[in-house]
Amino acid sequence: MAFYSAEEQTGDYLFKIVLIGDSAVGKSNLLARFARDEFYPNSKSTIGVEFQTQKIGINGKEIKAQIWDTAGQERFRAVTSAYYRGAVGALLVYDISRRQTFDSVGRWLNELHTHSDMNVVTILVGNKSDLKDAREVTTAEGKALAEAQGLFFMETSALDSSNVAGAFQTVVKEIYSILSRKVIQSQELKQKDPGWMGDGKTVVLQADANQGDGQGKRGWCCSS
Template structure:
């Protein structure tokens, strides 16, 4: 999908893809950003990213998705990229139980370096390979509910739930951002009203004092 990099956006949302190596993070991103899938996809070195513009209501959002390397030797590089991220897709491979077991480690790292209100979607990828499944869908759902995460199973190969997973994350980020903006506006409005009320009181007191002084002088 073509993105207009010159187009003015209302919001820029940064999100990250995390999880073990070879769980399909890069293909999830390329499927979402460009509707592409590569069978010969190579492991990510360090960090790569892609953009896509999303329209929510009357707002145009530029989603900046960072694809982080899953190998341990790149952890020092990628951990800093969590900072400033508003959302994350935490990905495991349903055909490899070890990648699901490591989700706890990734989530711990995400909460250590990420924002407290970050939107996290747990993604069980490669659901097209059901015949070699090692992680049940209910296992993923139960873990997500326990940790307060959203959950979906996807297939980057067959383009199942890929769009839905990313859009769910982006919509939730938009909801939180909009709520924060509204709360800030209300706080600002209330502060302004309080200041105006204080000025009125001072002004009235000044007038009363001036009147008393005039009366005294007249007498």
């Protein structure tokens, strides 16, 4: 089960989102483009975990997305359960110009589900869409895999900014949508049973199999 906590002082929500995928698919540049509107053409993998906090406004609420980047650890298979702990969203990134990174998607999904909640809102991201002449994975293949796994899908380019903000916002908006439904349900429970107690800070969220458009296994399936 996933937990989404509201900050006591501001009443805003803080969502932890992880970036996963093979090395050199552009995860760090996606984060740099989204958080700082920067791009590093000669960036190199580094050891450690980095994160940036970005504010996103949704329905008058200020959502803080705390985005974690493995920053090269995946090269050494040192991505641990601590990295995934508390994550409520994930961007699973592959490089459209390198098929082997697409073939690794299943392994990364297994790792995500092993170390975190099965209901983490996940978007499959085909990065480097600007490399049209070098493409090895078609858009149709990406969409088909996302549908089969019950994921959102989007192709992005950290180089030219295409869909970068949209990918992160898609995940955050879906998390908030699920959270809002659960908050409403909690309020209804409290009205029906005045003795029901909640601490007002943490809500347990699960995907509703009856939600969504029927395109995937869960209620946050494919989006293009």
